[in-house]
Amino acid sequence: MTTSTLNPLRAGLRLPRTPDACALVVFGATGDLTARKLVPALYNLARERLLPGGFSVVGFARRGWSDEQFRAAMKDAVAKFSREPLQDDIWESFARSLHYVSSDFGDMPGYERLGERLKKEDSAHGAGGNRLFYLATPPTAYAEIAHHLGEANLSRSPSGGWARLVVEKPFGRDLESAKKLDQSLGLVFRERQIYRIDHYLGKETVQNILVFRFGNGIFEPIWNRRYVNDVQVSVAETVGVEGRGGYYEESGALRDMVQNHLMQVLALVAMEPVASLHGDGVRDEKAKVFRAMLPVGDVGRATVRAQYRAGAILGQQVPGYREEDGVSPASEIETYVALKLMIENWRWADVPFYLRVGKRLPKRATEVVITFKKPPLQLFREMGGDNIDPAANLLVLRIQPDEGISLRFGAKVPGTRSDVRPVNMDFRYGSSFGVEPPEAYERLLLDAMLGDSTLFTRWDSVEASWELLTPVLDAWLQGASPLRFYDAGTWGPDEARRLVEQDGREWHRM
Amino acid sequence: MAPDVAGIERLEDHEIAVDPPAIEAEFRRIWRDTSGGEDASSIRLRVLNFVAFAHERADIERFERVVRLLPQRHPCRAILALAGPEQETLRAAIAVLCWRPAAGAAHICAEEVRLFGGAGEQQEVASAVLGLLVPELPVVVWLMDRPELGGRMSGELIDTADRLIFDSAGQADGVGTFDRVLRAGQRWELALSDLAWGRLASWRALIAQFFDGEGVKQLSQIQSIEIASGGGSLSSEALLLAGWLVSRLGLSLADLNTSAERIEATLYDRTRGVTLTVARDDDAGAAPLREVRIRTSEATLGVEVHAESAHMHVREQWDDAPARRTVASLPGDDASVIAMALDDYADPAIYAEALGSALALLASPVAGS
Structure with a gap:
């Protein structure tokens, strides 16, 4: 039974309920993610009346901070990174719920102190024993933290409430390490307690893919192999590694972006309709997409990996990847990946899905492009005119920036001839709604507190995606698809162009 | 939506003949001119027709405040139809409002038409409005002064309208207003948006929050409800x-x-009695509501608005453990409340039932009247 049916005052309100009173424990509370994303998101949720009374945050990290120091640092972070300006009275009210426990992640007494702190929160604010543990730490600490939470009896609520664990990406660095991590977490937490966060899924425009497909009657009938020629998912970044050279040297573009963000977006584009958005329906259908994907096979032919050299971005000279801080001068890590995937099911057989992601590309953009097949008869060819072959219809789902959707179709150029020119019909999210969408982390934190795991990644999807991509990583190690290079400020290596041209297609111009 | 109009440009604000085809032609000319020059990045957006009816000149400024903000969230063709004794001859003016949603982004532009007529020209004004509606888009009608749906001017549009906006606050006769609205909703089967109801959104959400989850048990423990009202009555x-x-x-x-300043009611649910007090509070100032306090057998729960910041204080007192937090309230200006009403397609029955119960609370003769 939902809360809205129990609480008659909820009827007709936008939110069916607010989360239960709970304590959110952030491991890695002095880190960048906490300051830039998590605490600003929590502040905005509190500000906008979406957090319950009895909510508290406990920061957990090595640094020897007091509650007051933690609050002061978080105030600075909110002032700098919040989408809404910091307002003193709201901040003071929110800050009273912030606490801090200083400890190494491997230090058992620290977890005991955390347990005491949580008990205090339960009795002071009626948090009901509900706990959300957020691992904003390097992935190497995940298993250790989970283990100690189990040892300290914190992975189960003491009073019939709930305990959940939020895990940031990357979840493993290949199939074997992902399985090992899953087993480590599984010793302490059940799958339904684990929320693997992929902040792409919290973006309004990613969620809009489902609305666009299943909330409209006109697209789903043509969303299949009969009408779709190919699908491209592209993530272009102008930035380099932004001081995260050490991290990137251990990951690379495939692990950092493809295995999680791109695969999740692809699954939303390719999945079958669900009967209901509640429960596990969406995650079930996404998992089916991954299971239907064919192994990449000829890695040398179906993938391209490359690294940026020095070049110019937006008029500025930028160094090559190997000149970045924390990067080996002989690094073989890819900053660009293009690959082709095939989904062998009734809907998508023979339709190629091209994925590409790269750093130091000419502009920042994330988009999904569905190219439709051309009409069977080029009718206007017989009617004269210079430009008589209409370009294929394109549907572009722009995820960032300038979020929106555009549809390209052919239109007659005014005049006595039958020239056909492609024109775009544009929908821009920001223009039509004029409101700032909430940050992805606001939505995802709220969902985790509400116990709604729809936008979080389930283990079977993670596993299936690593099953698909680990052989690619292995083949690369063995020399298939040698590392290529591209100048910063260009659209990647020529080999990426050839990847689609060999199929008689071309990349959509971003 | 923050009430911020910085960056709104008003283009081509000029008078024109009251002739819908001529007005459409003039808009086409403006769009051609604004998108054909060096800056070819103006986008005209219209997702609805927004029609405001008024009788007083003072409403022009209020309408202008709304159309500087509303189109940023709901791009529209905004039409003001003003027909009252103060007006002189029938005339019209048009304007284009443009803004950039972000630095470097294209200009977004919406259209505005203002129609003015004397008291005897209501029908002409209304017919011009009908001729200016953009086809296939929803029609939202805002009755700026009186929620009278059957008047000569507004009545003609009722069949066309998809949503009717009005404000039950500030009306001379509360009982009469509520009664008229209730009847009109039943008669025309229109979606109704009462701005007074819209201004309660934060209050309703925060009060409901007390009773979420485990708090639901408190519902059957409610002993008293006290509401501190602002305003003259x-x-x-x-x-x-x-x-x-x-x-x-x-x-x-x-x-x-x-009485005019106080309602005291005894209510019951099966065997349980609940006292309700709605009383005017001098400390409320201009705010229509100052505080709501709900006492249960175990707790005292309260929501209060801060007079200056308009932030809301939420208080919970369980045994000896008081807790207080401060949150932002939703903006209460016309444009923001209208924008929220246009976003919200919640169950209209909730409002109708609240209206019915409010009418019942007003049912006893007002003392001194």
Whole structure:
């Protein structure tokens, strides 16, 4: 039974309920993610009346901070990174719920102190024993933290409430390490307690893919192999590694972006309709997409990996990847990946899905492009005119920036001839709604507190995606698809162009 | 939506003949001119027709404040139809409002038409409005002064309208207003958006929050409800909030004592009695509502608005453990409340039931009248 049916005052309100009173424990509370994303998101949720009374945050990290120091640092972070300006009275009210426990992640007494702190929160604010543990730490600490939470009896609520664990990406660095991590977490937490966060899924425009497909009657009938020629998912970044050279040297573009963000977006584009958005329906259908994907096979032919050299971005000279801080001068890590995937099911057989992601590309953009097949008869060819072959219809789902959707179709150029020119019909999210969408982390934190795991990644999807991509990583190690290079400020290596041209297609111009 | 109009440009504000085809032609010319020059990045957006009816000149400025903000969230063709004794001859003016949603982004532009007529020209003004509606888009009608749906001017549009916006606050006769609105909603089967109801959104959400999850048990423990109203008499917002609580909690009226500044009611749910007090509070200032306090057998729960910041204080007192937090309230200006109403397609029955219960609370003769 939902809360809205129990609480008659909820009827007709936008939110069916607010989360239960709970304590959110952030491991890695002095880190960048906490300051830039998590605490600003929590502040905005509190500000906008979406957090319950009895909510508290406990920061957990090595640094020897007091509650007051933690609050002061978080105030600075909110002032700098919040989408809404910091307002003193709201901040003071929110800050009273912030606490801090200083400890190494491997230090058992620290977890005991955390347990005491949580008990205090339960009795002071009626948090009901509900706990959300957020691992904003390097992935190497995940298993250790989970283990100690189990040892300290914190992975189960003491009073019939709930305990959940939020895990940031990357979840493993290949199939074997992902399985090992899953087993480590599984010793302490059940799958339904684990929320693997992929902040792409919290973006309004990613969620809009489902609305666009299943909330409209006109697209789903043509969303299949009969009408779709190919699908491209592209993530272009102008930035380099932004001081995260050490991290990137251990990951690379495939692990950092493809295995999680791109695969999740692809699954939303390719999945079958669900009967209901509640429960596990969406995650079930996404998992089916991954299971239907064919192994990449000829890695040398179906993938391209490359690294940026020095070049110019937006008029500025930028160094090559190997000149970045924390990067080996002989690094073989890819900053660009293009690959082709095939989904062998009734809907998508023979339709190629091209994925590409790269750093130091000419502009920042994330988009999904569905190219439709051309009409069977080029009718206007017989009617004269210079430009008589209409370009294929394109549907572009722009995820960032300038979020929106555009549809390209052919239109007659005014005049006595039958020239056909492609024109775009544009929908821009920001223009039509004029409101700032909430940050992805606001939505995802709220969902985790509400116990709604729809936008979080389930283990079977993670596993299936690593099953698909680990052989690619292995083949690369063995020399298939040698590392290529591209100048910063260009659209990647020529080999990426050839990847689609060999199929008689071309990349959509971003 | 923050009430911020910085960056709004008003283009081509000029008078024109009251002739819908000529007005359409003039808009086409403006679009051709603004998109054909060096800056070819203007986008005309219209997702609805927004028609405001008024009778007083003072409403022009109020309308202008709304159309500087509303199109940023709901791009529209905005039409003001003003017909009243103060007006002289029938005339029209048009303007284009443009803004950039972000630095470097394209200009987004919306259209505005203002129609003015004398008291005897209401029908002409209304017919011009009908001729200016953009086809296939929803029609939202805002009755700026009186929620009278059957007048000569507004009546013609009712069949076309998809949503009717009005403000039950500030009306001379609260009982009459609520009664008219209730009847009109039933007669025309229109979606109704009462701005007074819209201004209660934060209050309703925060009060409902007390009873989420485990708190739901407190619903059957409620002993008293106190509502502190602002205004010269009991505000429409205070009455609607009382009506909402009474209707949602399924309470029946046992005893009622009503005056212009105070309602005291005894309500019951099966065997349980609940006292309800709605009283005018001098400390409320201009705010229509100052505080709501709900006492249960175990806790005292309260929501209060801060007069200066308009932030809301939420208080919970369980045994000896008081807790207080401060949150932002939703903006209460016309444009923001209208924008929220246009976003919200929630169950209209909730409002109708609250209205019905508010009417019941006003039912006893007003003391001194």
